[in-house]
Structure formats: C-alpha cells, structure tokens
Amino acid sequence: MISGLTDIAMPFLRTLDPERAHEITLRAMEAGLYPRQCTAEDPRLAQKIGVLEFPNPIGIAAGFDKDARVPAAVLASGFGFAEVGTLTPRPQNGNPSPRVFRLSLDGAMINRLGFNNDGHEAALTRLKRRERSGVVGVNIGANKDSPDREADYVAGLEALSGVADYFTVNISSPNTPGLRDLQAPKELDSLLSKLMAKRTELTSNDVPKRPIAVKLSPDIANDDIAPICEQILAHGVDGLIISNTTLDREGLKTRTHVNEAGGLSGAPLYERSTALLAKVYVHTKGQIPLIGVGGIHSGETALGKIEAGASLIQLYTGLVYEGPGLIGRIKTALVNGVERAGAKSITEIVGSKSEDWAAKT
Numbered sequence: 001m002i003s004g005l006t007d008i009a010m011p012f013l014r015t016l017d018p019e020r021a022h023e024i025t026l027r028a029m030e031a032g033l034y035p036r037q038c039t040a041e042d043p044r045l046a047q048k049i050g051v052l053e054f055p056n057p058i059g060i061a062a063g064f065d066k067d068a069r070v071p072a073a074v075l076a077s078g079f080g081f082a083e084v085g086t087l088t089p090r091p092q093n094g095n096p097s098p099r100v101f102r103l104s105l106d107g108a109m110i111n112r113l114g115f116n117n118d119g120h121e122a123a124l125t126r127l128k129r130r131e132r133s134g135v136v137g138v139n140i141g142a143n144k145d146s147p148d149r150e151a152d153y154v155a156g157l158e159a160l161s162g163v164a165d166y167f168t169v170n171i172s173s174p175n176t177p178g179l180r181d182l183q184a185p186k187e188l189d190s191l192l193s194k195l196m197a198k199r200t201e202l203t204s205n206d207v208p209k210r211p212i213a214v215k216l217s218p219d220i221a222n223d224d225i226a227p228i229c230e231q232i233l234a235h236g237v238d239g240l241i242i243s244n245t246t247l248d249r250e251g252l253k254t255r256t257h258v259n260e261a262g263g264l265s266g267a268p269l270y271e272r273s274t275a276l277l278a279k280v281y282v283h284t285k286g287q288i289p290l291i292g293v294g295g296i297h298s299g300e301t302a303l304g305k306i307e308a309g310a311s312l313i314q315l316y317t318g319l320v321y322e323g324p325g326l327i328g329r330i331k332t333a334l335v336n337g338v339e340r341a342g343a344k345s346i347t348e349i350v351g352s353k354s355e356d357w358a359a360k361t
C-alpha cells in the first residue's frame, strides 16, 4: 500500500524543484509514510566488518539525511545501514538556491549545496532520541568560514562519539572551497594524527572505539593513489568511502544545467568511481574495507561495485530516479551474483573482478 503510494508520488516529485521534492520526501518519512521492508533478509548478504554487523551491504549515502532526521525510517525501508551528515560544528545555510539540478537524460544530478546543515548539537539531540539498533554512521565536515578545519573534524568526534556507530571524514566535497586539499598526503597525515589521538582519548567503558572511514574524491590523480593509501594504512583508518561527486562533465547527454558549478552524481559517475575503488582495492591488497558509492542505479551496477572491491555500497542519486524499489532489485541481483559465483556469501565475491576494473584508465 505504502509502496504503491511511493510509486504514484515519484513522477509527481520529479516535477518539483529537486530540493523541494527532497524536503517532501524527508517529511513523509518523518510522518511514517515510506515503504517498509517486509521480507526477511537473505543471510548471504550479511556483512561483518570489524565490530559492525550489517544485515545487507546497502547503505544510504551522505547528503540524503544531512541532519539525522530519518535514520530509523531509512533502516526500516530495507537499507543495511544509514549515514547521516555531512555535519559541521556550527549550523550553516550553504550556498544560495537554486543549488541542486537534475540531469534527467543522464540519470544524474549536480549539487552545490555547500554543507547546509543544523550543526552538531541538533543532530546529537536527534540521534540521542533514536532507539539504538542498526548501523548509523555520522559524516563530519568543516564549516566554510572555519579558521581551523582540522579542529572542526576533531570537534565532530568529540560531539558525536556517543551516538555514531562509525564516522566518515568527508574531505572530498567539491562545494567547500579548499576542502579537498586535505587529501594531500601531508595534510592528511596531520588531520589523521589528530583524529586518531582524539579517538583514543574518547574511548572509554561507555564509548567503544568508533571506526573511522575517510571519503575520497573520484577526481584524485592516479599518482596520488599510492601516497594517500600509505597515509590511510599508516594511521590505521578503518575504511575508505569511494567516492564523492565529480567535477568532470564528460559525455553527458543532457543539455541543460551541465555547466552549473558543483559535484556531479549518478550514472555518469559510475565508471570513474568504480575504477578508483578497484585501484585502491588492488593497491591496498584488500587490507582495508572499502565502501563503493557513485552511480549505482541497478542490481548489476551494485554487483559491479562489490566485484570491484567494495565490502559495502551506498547510493543516493539512483534512488531519486529509480525509487525505493531499487533496494529490493539490488538485493536480488547480489544474491544471484553470489549463486552464479558458486559462493556462500557476498564476502566471498568482494574484489573478484578488481584487476579488470583497476586496468581501466
């Protein structure tokens, strides 16, 4: 019934301004109007990564629920985990509207939101209220006008360690000027030293050691992959999320909005982000869990990320075009992929085609 309602609502939502449509979706979810997963999870899709247990490997990507308004609804609708944020210490409005654009012919979006969010405190209040079940990660960033960006990330750990099942350090948004410079090995070394020291300080009987993942840009140069991975491994980072949106605009069919500033997400990002994922998998020899995100819009593209090296996947733009039915289709395709490979679970097929993907330029 509710799923039927969603099917009717989707074409209507797509006629609205994207940000308005998104707000309506969040409000509907807050009001309990969303499709629930009714069938039991296939145990072959379960993943255990470090201390975290995932009923299935599909997560909602950061940006969908920036202010932690609906993590429980996201989980109840069939996702295996939710990531909220990006959250900055102080609330900020982000860039002027319009700042989100649909490129419908390409199944893509461009956004330059610029970390619009209610800040740490508001999210903390919401996350404290939630029942602690399921995996909810918190994506942290820096305020645009921050005099000390590193301190903003450290403040994220400090404020939200009590409520985050894991943290994502977002140093790859193209919409905060200079933020991506933090991916440079020297900067990364300095930031990670501070974050790891803070995590140790915060870990106690009440607060377990929270896993920390770093989210990378798909636009990093091939030559930078090795030095970045070295820093990640040296600091004992628990995971990498590959990738954020791209500044690249090559090969788009849509004629309108293509020249808008911002990050491109959705189907055209798939090849680029999956190739980077595989390169990092091959380079790190699978030593560090990877979360594959960028352009997933079907069961096959989701399976492709796992085969390229992702232990978990996330999506956002595919959901806008395909609707919530996409989650069930992805689960079916993943189970079929496991069966076809003669494997017992999804874990066994992670990275099975990483060499092929990594060979792509």
Ligand SMILES: Cc1cc2nc3c(=O)[nH]c(=O)nc-3n(C[C@H](O)[C@H](O)[C@H](O)COP(=O)(O)O)c2cc1C
Pocket: 061, 062, 063, 064, 066, 085, 086, 100, 109, 111, 113, 115, 139, 170, 173, 215, 243, 244, 245, 265, 266, 267, 269, 293, 294, 295, 296, 314, 315, 316, 317, 318
């Ligand atoms: C409207 C919008 C807002 C986003 N906001 C964030 C954000 O706040 N933090 C972040 O790390 N990524 C953000 N992203 C990037 C997504 O998390 C994801 O990395 C990217 O969209 C690629 O996945 P997709 O092709 O499945 O959308 C945003 C993406 C979109 C479309």
